[in-house]
Amino acid sequence: MNDFSNLTYGFAGLGLMGGSLAKAVRAKILNSADAKGKILALDSNVAALATAVERGVVDETFTPAAAAAMLKRCDLVFVCLYPAKTIEFLKKHHSDFKSGAIVSDISGVKTSIMLSLPDILREDIDFICGHPMAGSEKEGFYHSSEYIFEGRNYILTLHPSNKPENVAFFKRLAGILGFSRITETNYALHDHKIAFTSQLCHVIASALVESAEDAEITAFGGGSFEDLTRIAMINAPLWTELFLANRNELLAHIDAFELALKKITGFIRSGDSDGLCRELEAVRLKRIDMSTTERNASF
């Protein structure tokens, strides 16, 4: 599997993420007339499938009922469904994948997938569990874009049966699609860290909007409120599932955040100017250190 342009790519789910990945494969790999590779996609949204074909993103489309017919042809399958549906799909179609295929998911929580691995893994396919850290506050194929992966993180939560050559292949693919940093970690650490960087941020943004007195607030905005709350235009069913699937990790981070908020609020309440200034200076340096870590990281 070294010539990316000869492969058949399958997308189970052609929403924001599936659509964006398919568009990136089309734009960056299968973009010449003589490319032999194909893009197949299945979705319950027939209109989205039709649009994808019309725009030249997808070559052939399938209904969910015809999934097996698609899967048996694909060298690489991205399952781009909500977390619980992803597990359901992988179990249901366990015997439908083409022998030798690489199968991956995009789920934002991983422990529940780990618990289902015995029902998912097959000796002759390689399931590379991954989390492309990109998205948009807008959902669906209509808002998908091949550009959302540029410079983003891709987290892989591997297991011992993953073949090194397939992992290396998958990492090269991620780089071609635009990701700049690919990190390997385990399921538990993924869910612990993601509960902080992603889920806690969505909870905070939502609470901030919830606490707004009215919608007129943006006349007084200087950019901070807008930046902090853009992600509160949230896909409610998806994030409900993500929050609850990672509940314990998320609750622990919410507790830690509340403590930190109380610490800073304490300085404000007591009017401790020196203490507050020292605390904010420490926060500033910690955040700058994060940016530096970001710049220096390379994989």
Added chain:
Amino acid sequence: MNDFSNLTYGFAGLGLMGGSLAKAVRAKILNSADAKGKILALDSNVAALATAVERGVVDETFTPAAAAAMLKRCDLVFVCLYPAKTIEFLKKHHSDFKSGAIVSDISGVKTSIMLSLPDILREDIDFICGHPMAGSEKEGFYHSSEYIFEGRNYILTLHPSNKPENVAFFKRLAGILGFSRITETNYALHDHKIAFTSQLCHVIASALVESAEDAEITAFGGGSFEDLTRIAMINAPLWTELFLANRNELLAHIDAFELALKKITGFIRSGDSDGLCRELEAVRLKRIDMSTTERNASF
């Protein structure tokens, strides 16, 4: 005062905001060789003043000790200092301003200025109290830019002695400098709203960084954490002053935010999927409504 290009503009303080305003005046008003207007600036940072002259932003510079010599020549003065220093400057130089001048400030808290108005106002000058809602996590003249005002909000907290023609003049000027929405309000409402849209956001961003376990977190970032915490690279002395000068309003908003956070956390803790999804859907619609309000507003 209708020909903007004939005026003498004075900047007391040439940091990020003073520097950006001066650059915007230079780029958008005094950009032709035959413009008769001038830009004068004072700052205690001699190196910043020298750079400003070298780059053609400022025509003449003054030390703080020579402020009177500058102020008596200026048709329009922007006092771009920290809040307490702004009040101190306006009081100290009460008799130094040119008769007929318009004087403005950029302070992010207004009630303390209102309380000092009797010592600031003069019958023959017009003090237009304002808050240009722009900035950067980077400070100082070196990071100033004429572009930071594009599409931003400008809040004016007027008082009865402001002359309508001067207010109209000032609003036209703000539009020329790039601001897209100019809102008139009173001191108390400004401080109440700003405590939410600006100060609370900075407190939350700081608490979020404070609660991070380590600086390696950005390998797991998908954009949300980065967007929420960019403003935590905070100017500690300035924000210490802003938080404490508006303490009561800010504490009330922190309390309301904590309640909203507890509401959302409650759904997560109890595993109430339906309740959580309904709550997130309501938040989504409220935030979308804010974007719509933003787009529809015009002044």
